[in-house]
Amino acid sequence: MTDAPHEKASIASLAMTRRMHRRRAAETRFRLYGRASVIFSMAALGWLLLSIAATGLSAFTQHWVDLDLDVRAESATDNDRRRLADALAGGFGVQADDAVRQELLALVSASAATDALARNAERSGATLRLTVPVSDQADQYYKGRVDASRPAAQRRLTDRQIAWLDRWADEEQVERRFNRGLFVNPDSRDPERAGLASAILGSVMIVLIAGALALPVGIGAAIYLDGFAPQTGWGGRLTRALEVNINNLAAVPAIVFGLLGLAVFINVFGLARSIPLVGGLVLALRMFPTIVIASRAALRAVPDSLTDSALSLGASRMQAVFNHKVPIAAPAMLTGSIIGMAQALGETAPLLMIGMVAFVTAVPESPLDPATALPVQIFLWSGSAEAAWAERASAAIIVLLAVLMVINGVAIVLRERLQRRRSL
Amino acid sequence: MIDPAPFYMIVIVAALMVGAYRMVHGRAARMVAEFRTETTLPDAQPRHHARLAAALVGLAGVAIYLIGLAARGGDPTLAEDAVWLAAIVLGPAAVTGLCLANVRPDFAARARVEYMAETGLMALALVALLTTVGIVGSLVFEASLFFRNVSVLDFLFGTHWSPQTPIRAGQAGQSGAFGAVPVFAGTFLVTLIAMVVAAPVGLMVAIYLSEYASSRTRAVAKPAIEVLAGIPSVVYGFFALISVGPLIRDAADWLGFGVSAQSALAVGLVMGVMIIPLVSSLSDDVIRAVPQSLRNSSTALGATRSETLKRVVFRSALPGIIGAFLLAISRAIGETMIVVMAASRAATLTGNPFDAVTTVTVQIVALLTGDQVFDSPRTLAAFALGLVLFVITLLLNIGALAVVNRYRVRFE
Missing domain, CATH: 1.10.3720.10 (MetI-like)
Incomplete structure (x- = not known):
């Protein structure tokens, strides 16, 4: 019977061991879920960035072709497109009929080439040397995005066109260059000529206007709520209502601000659609609560002892707040405001509401000229099915993300620097 | 293109503000120099007087400009414009004079400046309220126009959504x-x-x-x-x-x-x-x-x-x-x-x-x-x-x- 207690203990420990196994397994599982969640999020981010880089990076280069065109003066027509097609046909040594002309014109950026022809109109008769971008289809082919082995019906280039393009490549007439046009051209109907100039300028104006309005107002409101607003009685209730109101305003969907802008700035005040001024006003309203909340958090982080000691030395409340509290909170307020502006730069929905989706081929000269914005341009380009537009849209996204990264980086660097200098 | 008048106004009013600041500051500083032996902490005083003057001049200038904008209507004559321009210059000048007259040791300039600043900050905080009112107002107003044509119940509980409205009156099949x-x-x-x-x-x-x-x-x-x-x-x-x-x-x-x-x-x-x-x-x-x-x-x-x-x-x-x-x-x-x-x-x-x-x-x-x-x-x-x-x-x-x-x- 001496074994009995030992036996009992071993049975108990068996049950306990099982239980411990189960509990440890649950622990491991839980940890695994956590790790899987983190991996899922990071994989999603990686997939997003990679897919955009894969479609968009190639848009930063573009293929140009050198053409020696025999543009005959006695050409029977004044039509530049036809002259161009005939000259191209001559270059390849094929007989030009309507079908051939159409296919030839689809190889180069026809609008760019005819523009160049028109510029050199008086020089006709001689051989004209032109360097023009190839068409979007040809560009996609040179970039390896057209599968020539697929049946002709499933691709946009005919066998004949591919043969011509190969011939240009063989004769080294084609050169891959940096796509300057992406930054200096405004929008266009032709993907190979479309650029972001109007969108970038529009975005700059919108964000500057929004910042110029929302920063002083938002920071002023935060200073009032933090330092001056009554905290007791009816005034206190009003203050708290105002704070709840600001928190709610920050969570109102962006598109509702667009509706507000449409109803108030365009319908009541009679401002024009599609102009950066209205975009800036709308985004200022959108940014305002974000800036107030960020600035309030910065002000709240300043220890009360600071203002208290200023007050006890006889400073007025205004002096205590502006000479002692605000300077210390300034770096954090600045960072919050810059991040708010970065958000405004990516905002799209409110701008759609106020008509910034117009097709604008001119670079805006003032905030009262029609313009688009960078995110809106992405939206517009992504709406077209052709591969060249998707490529452009991805490139625009890369530009947008790069700018956002720079802005956020600047905000972080500024905060670090100023905080070090101002530290107590 | 852009109407340049507001920019000129900003320049004129800003110049008037600077002028008022300098004049009042100068007068107050001279007065402080006279009283220096008697008071201990007078040095900030001229600044407060000058700030008050500049703020009041700015307010007066902007107010007169806005009133003028509203009063003169769309197509003003040259004479009318000249009168308003004179008002924008003379009104603030009068305010400056008033401020100069009030530069006295017993005039609590700082308290007044701070009161004005606090009121201004409060106005900024009220922008939040204004935005909310604007959102609610515009949405409710436009939606009420919509609910004149379509009943609320049809909107909230109807199961068919095809918002194509007829292009011509009486067009069949596109009632929306x-x-x-x-x-x-x-x-x-x-x-x-x-x-x-x-x-x-x-x-x-x-x-x-x-x-x-x-x-x-x-x-x-x-x-x-x-x-x-x-x-x-x-x-x-x-x-x-x-x-x-x-x-x-x-x-x-x-x-x-x-x-x-x-x-x-x-x-x-x-x-x-x-x-x-x-x-x-x-x-x-x-x-x-x-x-x-x-x-x-x-x-x-x-x-x-x-x-x-x-x-x-x-x-x-x-x-x-x-x-x-x-x-x-x-x-x-x-x-x-x-x-x-x-x-x-x-x-x-x-x-x-x-x-x-x-x-x-x-x-x-x-x-x-x-x-x-x-x-x-x-x-x-x-x-x-x-x-x-x-x-x-x-x-x-x-x-x-x-x-x-x-x-x-x-x-x-």
Whole structure:
């Protein structure tokens, strides 16, 4: 019977061991879920960035072709497109009929080439040397995005066109260059000529206007709520209502601000659609609560002892707040405001509401000229099915993300620097 | 192009302000020099007098300009303009004179400047109120115009949505149907899918990063999640449109059933990914707020880490987590660009996540871009939808705030 207690203990420990196994397994599982969640999020981010880089990076280069065109003066027509097609046909040594002309014109950026022809109109008769971008289809082919082995019906280039393009490549007439046009051209109907100039300028104006309005107002409101607003009685209730109101305003969907802008700035005040001024006003309203909340958090982080000691030395409340509290909170307020502006730069929905989706081929000269914005341009380009537009849209996204990264980086660097200098 | 008059006005008023500041400052400084032997701290005094003068001059100038703008109407004569111009110069000049006369030792200039500044700051804070009033006012006004043509009940409970209005009067077959149930159902479906992704993943990310992850993992994962939060929604929309939607369609093709590239699943998935950072940062805050003593007690009773997290931390943080979820839902409902780019515009009433659905925000954009006749039921319908969107997100936010506040009281 001496074994009995030992036996009992071993049975108990068996049950306990099982239980411990189960509990440890649950622990491991839980940890695994956590790790899987983190991996899922990071994989999603990686997939997003990679897919955009894969479609968009190639848009930063573009293929140009050198053409020696025999543009005959006695050409029977004044039509530049036809002259161009005939000259191209001559270059390849094929007989030009309507079908051939159409296919030839689809190889180069026809609008760019005819523009160049028109510029050199008086020089006709001689051989004209032109360097023009190839068409979007040809560009996609040179970039390896057209599968020539697929049946002709499933691709946009005919066998004949591919043969011509190969011939240009063989004769080294084609050169891959940096796509300057992406930054200096405004929008266009032709993907190979479309650029972001109007969108970038529009975005700059919108964000500057929004910042110029929302920063002083938002920071002023935060200073009032933090330092001056009554905290007791009816005034206190009003203050708290105002704070709840600001928190709610920050969570109102962006598109509702667009509706507000449409109803108030365009319908009541009679401002024009599609102009950066209205975009800036709308985004200022959108940014305002974000800036107030960020600035309030910065002000709240300043220890009360600071203002208290200023007050006890006889400073007025205004002096205590502006000479002692605000300077210390300034770096954090600045960072919050810059991040708010970065958000405004990516905002799209409110701008759609106020008509910034117009097709604008001119670079805006003032905030009262029609313009688009960078995110809106992405939206517009992504709406077209052709591969060249998707490529452009991805490139625009890369530009947008790069700018956002720079802005956020600047905000972080500024905060670090100023905080070090101002530290107590 | 731009009317240059406001710029001239700004320059003139600014010049007058500078002038007033200099004059008053000079006079006050001379007076201080006279009194210097008698008072101890007079040096700041001229500045306060000068600031008061500049502020009053600025106010007077702007006020006269605005009154003039309103009074002279659209087509003023030269004489009228000259009178107003004179008023803009002479009014502030008179104010300057008044200020100069009031530069006395017993005149409390600083108190007055500070009163003015405080009032000004209060006015800035009231911009928030003004914005809310503007939103509510414009939405209610335009929506009420819409509900004159379409009854509220038809809008809220009708099941057919095809907002094509007749182009000509009496045109057959295009009467326009504004039953918004399919639109609400689509919004609900997309939001549900997004939350199925974002709620568990966001919560687990927050728990894992704050409780389990090594500092090295955290150093990589935290910035990655922040980057996810900083990416504009138009980029997510593009991602859903060119990568996720086609991938799900191709995968379904491969498995042998047809799915639209605009499926609710693709849109919801991407939206879920977008909301993960919001859920994780909000839950991180509430999980951190759970007192350490609770964890310690649980550990002391022999609970494993996950048991403590699930049975103690999660339960005491539950109200805050629910608040975080409510905010995330409100964000998903109001999200526009992802659905505009990657979801369908045709309203179908379905609960199948592989079907294409439309949402409230998609319809608002669809109704307001394109033909632009204002006051047609078509455009007004967008404001009715906007009002519904605003009310729902407002209720969610207020609910979230109430839950979080009650929870905060429990621990403080």
